[in-house]
Amino acid sequence: MLKAINEEYQGNGISRSTFKRMIIKAKDLGILTIYEAERKNGSQSSNLYSFNRFPQCEPPKAKKLYQPKETNNLLKTNKQKSNKRNEARIELDHTFVSDKVPQAFIQLVKYFFSDAKTIEEYWHMVQIAAFRFECDQHAGDVLTLIIQSFKQLICKLKSTKTVVKPIAFFYGIVTNKLKEIFLHQLFEVRESKPIHFVLQSGEVMYYDWLHSES
Template sequence: MNLKSGQIQQFAVYSQFKNLKEFNNHMEMWLVEHKQEFTKGELVGLKRLVRFSAKIPGVCNAKIGTMLKAIHEEYHDHGISRSTFKRMIQKSIKLGILTVIETERKNGSQSSNLYLFNRFAQNEPPKQQELNHPNKTSNLSETKIQEINKRKEETFDLDYSFTNDRVPKPFVQLVKYFFDEAKTIEEFWRMTQIAAYRGNREKEKDRVLEVAIKSFKQLISKLKSSQKIQKPISYFYGILEKKFDELYYAEIYEMWVSQPNG
């Protein structure tokens, strides 16, 4: 698919985000999930591309050379190569973070690409594999079809024992008594990672786990009270943010009182 090049405003229709804040939130979730798959240089390139996608949230039509020049100036003559930037683009496409559309000038020659950031897919079930061609499936017995459908349903309702190994076992052991599905437990932990990342705590594994457990217990306390919570995972995230903020202010206070003249 080739588009005619032009002013960035003409591509606003391709944005998947309501505003810049929503775009930034989705990028934070992408980075929590896939940051470790990029090299330092590639991350520099990705973050620069994100900044160039702020005018129209999630949409960028800048030339690679323009972005590399900006990186070069910001890092005082220690930028990244064009090949590093292109590797970042290919990884982002493969991971589903980015969609790239070629644009062309009026004379038909190729112009700069259109970079479109995708939304981070939350709470979406795994993609169902397509059945065979209708001509072949028509020969399946009704019983066989029911068995296939049953297996699919079971796949989407895996219990806590199928939870990804990245989720700490103490957290799984706590959450499973209230939310038994693996994908729900993983979603609670994903929210923990996002909150920890935003609070610059992602490397403090023990502290993050401690905050997650305390926050979940507070959520359960609310759920057992008369208060109704429409979205427990969102409420849990709010608790996490508050607790990480409290940690930050407690550390600031401790530094202040420890000063000689404090």
Template sequence: MTIKSAVVESFSEYSQFGSLKEFNNHFEMWMADKKRFFSKGELIGLKRLARFAAKVPGVANAKIGTVLKAIYEEYGEIGISRSTFKRMILKASEIGIFTVYETARKNGSQSSNLYVFNRFPMNELPDGNQLSHQYKTIIPSETIIKKNNKREEKAAEEQSSEIQRLKSGDEKVPEEHLFVSNRVPSEFVNLVKYFYPTAKSIEEFWRMSKVAAYRNNYEKETDLLLSLSLDSFKQLVRKLKSKVEVKNPIAYFAGILNKKYQERYFEELYDLQVA
């Protein structure tokens, strides 16, 4: 189907969303369920295209060159190729994330494509309590976000006394760490137990490690996951021993991890560019 080229506001009738927030929620659910089908470069292209769909929620009218230029300006010399972006378009349209319409100028020549993002099919909503293949799927719906926030707030409250003990230098290790799930690597347990000795706290920190790895497409690299988790926790400990107050250690730990994964990703991109 070919439609006449126009400014993006003219295509508001194609939008399937009542607000930008609703579009973002559905896009995040698409990512939680389908991101494993895309390479890192393709994900960069897809997420950048989604940002072009903000003026009219879920509708983007941009030339490929315009999107690639925006990526280049955001990431510096490390961008993605036109062929990578086209592969992303093919995959995303086949999966059903968006529908592509060709637009034509008044003289009949082809113009930029119109990308109409689709709603996530709720009858296929991934179950956040089960594993997708061997990795946990995270559903960013409002209900689950609220539950996760409450969970982190409760964990932060439970850990407040442990933070005070850490700053006072008490390093007595209770026996409760022996009840940590065997899914948590012993190296991680042996580090965390000196500062957060409860099994619940140790498992929560490791859960956030797995979440960060999944969100950054490194969940299969188990050695890297463990190494960055240990480094990130040590960095958290240094912060806790300083005069800076950390209200939510788990969230702070997750932030450190995400930053390390992003740095790792850009290092890999650079290596690919110079190879």
């Protein structure tokens, strides 16, 4: 083959060492298959070079082909792990709840919502409802009612999927229960000062039962 190449290009062909080097490279890439031939007397004859069809050629090794991609995935994985660690540090359990929240309420809510922020949000709804019905200074006095309201919420969550915003639903339950108490006490009060009632819109209304027209 080398002789034919040199004759074709008038002695300006390739050297034997270059030819062997390219043959080895083509073999490693799967382009060629080399068959060693023997003569009848057992001596080695010229090798047979067979060009492989394209589908039979093996692609480059997976390690070399996907090495950059694996590096990118590694960086992405490390970033995700870092973000998860940051999120884990931010979340606080029920032991970090403010001491303004009654322990009885915390001990109940923690079984369903263990993070401190959520527990305090539920208690904040209690404070808002209590302020509307003049119970903000005595929220602890109606603690039993508040606990019953939360249990009612959990029962609703377990029995149906219609509750989209549990905290808002809980606020509605507490508001209705406190409203019943407020209306009941409205006719039993014996103080001379008017009673004020905060509407849901924020408007304050006063009721002076001593000077009201019958």
